[in-house]
Amino acid sequence: MADLYSTLGVKRDSDEAAIKKAYRKLAKELHPDRNRDNPAASEKFAKVTQAYDILTDKDKRARYDRGEIDEDGNPKGFNFGGGAGGAGAGGPGGYGRGPQGGFGGEEVDLSEVFEGLFGGGAQRRGGFGGFGGFGGRRAPPPQKGADTVYRLAVPFEDAATLKEQRVTLQGGKTVSIKLPKGVEEGAKIRLAGQGQQGGAGNGDAIVTIAITPHRFYTREGDNIRLDLPISLDEAVLGGKVKVPTVDGPVMVSIPAGSSSGKTLRLKGKGFTGKSGVRGDQLVTLMIEIPADDPELAGFIQSWSRKGKGNPRAGLGV
Template identity: 45%
Template sequence: MRNPYEVLGVPRTADAAAIKSAFRKLAKKLHPDANQDDPKSAKRFAEINQAYEIIGDEKKRKAFDRGEIDAEGKPRFHGFEGFGAHPGAGAAGSPGGAHFENFSFGPEGFRRAGGGTGARGFGGGFEDILKDVFGAAAAGQGGRRTGFGGMPFEAEDMHQPAGRDVEAAVTITLAEAAKGGTRRVHLPTGKEVEVKIPAGLADGQQIRLKGQGLPGPGAVGDALVTVTIAPHPLFERDGANLRLDLPVTLYEAVLGGKVRVPTLDGAVELNIPPGTSSGRTFRLKGKGLPAKGATGDLLVGVRIVLPKEHDIELDELMRHWRDAKPYDPRRDME
């Protein structure tokens, strides 16, 4: 995946508000609901969601800027610090005087193939590393295992967990949160799995995938997938309800009429009564998000929008109206 800053078209110095604004503009432009005839828009929409998932989150953004994760949120491998990663460490005969020892693994467990002082940074902890990483495979006969240099140690000394959970994240659309669906998710283990998204999932909720974590001697951990719901270009979430800012013309507000209103299930008609003021809210029952025992509503707020072009006739009409029938909508504010 491309650099998330390039995907959203923002510099690395952009603040959180600028990043969110850039994402919302692109999401509105490339949302699949508005580009049903363009298959490329869905791929591009997924790309900007992935980019926002990285740099729209403060912790992930810092981790990406430090080079700890890549553009897909996967950890970057930086090697082990103990292997000569600090001044003074090196091969035999180097100024540091340290060298690496060779090890082999066979029926008798781990064996040292060469002598020496060992690599600096290991100290007495190297045997513990071998136990943690290779303990399950290095089991000997009779419940005994061989440790560093062939030294035996008892199986009960291996305090290794049964398995470890891993964490991943996925961003879904508002429609997927409402109706459910499936998504492919990359796990830190390297696997790519298909995750079922249940209808009514809340933002930040986790899905547990049994047995998709890291293995241990007795069991395998789980994968915890945190779900983020991407901002929608039209709807704002308010619990189980959705809010929509609906632009109407001046004559629709004054004279009333039927207007088309988008919902997650398709457009419906809303009857605007005559004399509707800007800011009035209409409730469409059951057009929100699924919730326990019920479904939320769609709250439609009216916003009167004047024509972009300057209209002389409208100016004259308003002057006549102002002089003939003046009124003060702010009189109760004093």
């Protein structure tokens, strides 16, 4: 299996920003939605996503760099081979008998030691004859297949309303995913049995959620904030205006005499929290003044001469 750094095309000492930049470039090229007729691209997409998830996790990256886990994020196996110099059991430098044997030249039966370490079952046939790793070698127990990792971009509105998503897995299979209540950036969803095949069953698919930023909504806990432009006459006289929400546009009443910065609350138009209750949408009014309007400028000059007072008097200026 390729080294995780070479999979992403970055150096081993690359910082997180460089790793993210490399992943975004590859993910855009290899995404299954853009390569429906190219299974190899889907497989490579899964590998670069798995490399990204490990290398952007500080703990996992450190363990990988120390050689403690492999490219799938699984602990590396324990290799019970020969002793120093590669000698096996019974040979020079090994565990059997002989002038270099490591036990003072005596013949030592280690079967009892290994029974204690590995759960017994060794038949004593003059040394290691019955121990599973030597002599009558037993096959290792079947292992479950490795997990596969995916990164799913979810539109802001879909995350807020928990709209069902579709993800294409390795091999081209497409499955539906229900977003959990209180879903946040980086949330992980486990799809049992959708990973790689193994003797003891399939591994799982781990889907990491990436919520796409919105061009005018922002999230604040379970609430959604929106700056709403309104005209001067709407601010002065009030009236009903159409306001966008993640559920679709709604009509909202603007109170007469509203100033920029006034915030209106639309109940239940935010994100669905972990309790199942939705937050609100907070709408901040922003008055837009037209530029180069002679009629408006003339009216304001006439109006200001009537001595309307200093709006900054409360600030002491």
